[in-house]
Amino acid sequence: MDLSRPRCRHWRELVLLASLLACGTRQAYSQISIDPESLLGIKGFRTVLVLQNVTQDVQEYSWHRGANDTAENMIVSYKPPSDTWQSGPMFSGRENVTRTGSLVIRRSALNDTGNYTARVDFGNRTEKATGCLSIQELEKKPDISANASSVVEYMDPVAAICYTNATNVNWYVDYTRVSSNDRMTISPDLKTLIIHRVSRYDRTLQCETESIPEFPRRSEPLSLSVDYGPDKVQLRTSHIILNGILSAKIGSEVHMECNAISRPSPKYHWTHNGSLVSLSGAKIILPSLAWEQMGRYRCIVENPMTQLTMYREFQIQVHRSEHSHVVNRGFYISGAKVVWLIVITVLSSVYLCGILIYILISHFSTRRQRGT
Structure with missing residues (x-):
């Protein structure tokens, strides 16, 4: 991995300052320089020490291990524009010089930490620059555990713990980063996640640490069985x-x-x-x-x-x-018969009303005659 591009400037400058103090060296006061951003490497990855302010009239680049550019300390040299590289006593088989003079270290190791000196021969003058490389080791993946793996939705809580020494910890639920909310709480030290009301979508839990910026380490998923x-x-x-x-x-x-x-x-x-x-x-x-x-x-x-x-x-x-159909089988009346039935009912009602009126009139007439 090429770490020569500018990343996390503030953090890298602090590491670089600490490295320089630990190595006891300082950058040479010359026109060429080693990019401070490239003086931090990761164990197992590729590290590139980048030369800056180099003109086109270079006759030879040479890199040396330590603060001096002696022949005994030489790692490798390169004379452009030919394809001629020459290794020195400090060559480990993992170093190389690019056509622009940068030193490449493949599969960086912890013992690669230390001072490196670049010497550039312009023919009429020679310039050099020294920098202190710091190789950091990535923290192993953090472990995670929970107080329960089988829970009931909206009834059971879950408390998960991330086992790490890192101070920067992120939590992921079902592969989505989460923060404290109405349903979840993350402890002040960021190492404990409590889900107060588990839902069916809380299928996996993970914690992630970032002891070195841009190199996060995420735990294996912890599966939950939610009923x-x-x-x-x-x-x-x-x-x-x-x-x-x-x-x-x-x-x-x-x-x-x-x-x-x-x-x-x-x-x-x-x-x-x-x-x-x-x-x-x-x-x-x-x-x-x-x-x-x-x-x-x-x-x-x-x-x-x-x-x-x-x-x-x-x-x-x-x-x-x-x-x-069942109702019709028990009793059926056609439309014409219904009309005749209605007519007969009306006429019968009129006839009965007439008889009732006649009886009433006759009754009142008889009472009057008796009264006179």
């Missing part, structure tokens, strides 16, 4: 249910199926007119609908882990056309 439901109970039938009514013909085949979202898979029960249907499951088949099978059906869905129960119900009624 939830049942919810979204649905009914599927071979007939259309309208306003809670399933219309079917006597003798027809009726299929009924109940589905729900739940973890673990729920238990299904059916009742018919309040009585439990034996050997019932998610499906019920009535091969030939009979009169005694009419009535109200209820599908009950139960999750024994969450201790939640839901149900859906509907009513099976005889098909309307069949019901009309």
Whole structure:
């Protein structure tokens, strides 16, 4: 990995200053220089010590281990524009010089830490620059544990701990970075995450450390088994249910199926007119609908882990056309007979009213005659 590009300037400058003080050297006062940003490497990655302010009239680059540019300390040299490189006593087989004079160290090791001196021969003058390289080791992946791995949605809390010495810790729930909110709390030292109300979407927990900027280390995912439901109970039938009514013909085949979202898979029960249907499951088949099978059906869905129960119900009624046909077989009156029946009823009513009026008039006439 090329660490020569500017990254985390403030942090790198602090590390560089500490490295220079530890190595006991200083940058030479010359025109060429070693980019301070490149004086930090990571163990196992490629490190590039970048030369700055180098003109085009270079005749030879040479790199040396230590604060001096002696022949005994030489690592490798390069004479442009040829492809001639020459190794020195301090060459380990992992170093090389680029065509622009930068020193490349492959698979950087901790013992690569120390002073490096670059000497540039311009023909009429020689310039050199010294810098102190610091090779850092990445922290191993942090470990993570939780007080429970099997929980019930919206009922059980979970507390997870990140085992690390790093002070910069991030938390991820289902691979999404989280922070303290109404449902979660991260401790002040950032090493503990508490989920107060676990949801079905909290499937994995991870913590991430960043002891060296731009090189985060994330723990292995910790899986949670979250029990939830049942919810979204649905009914599927071979007939259309309208306003809670399933219309079917006597003798027809009726299929009924109940589905729900739940973890673990729920238990299904059916009742018919309040009585439990034996050997019932998610499906019920009535091969030939009979009169005694009419009535109200209820599908009950139960999750024994969450201790939640839901149900859906509907009513099976005889098909309307069949019901009309049965009524007609018992009593039938044609339209013409209905009209005659109405006429006769009206005339009979008029006749009875006339008789009643006649009787009343006759009664009052007789009382008057007796009174006189």
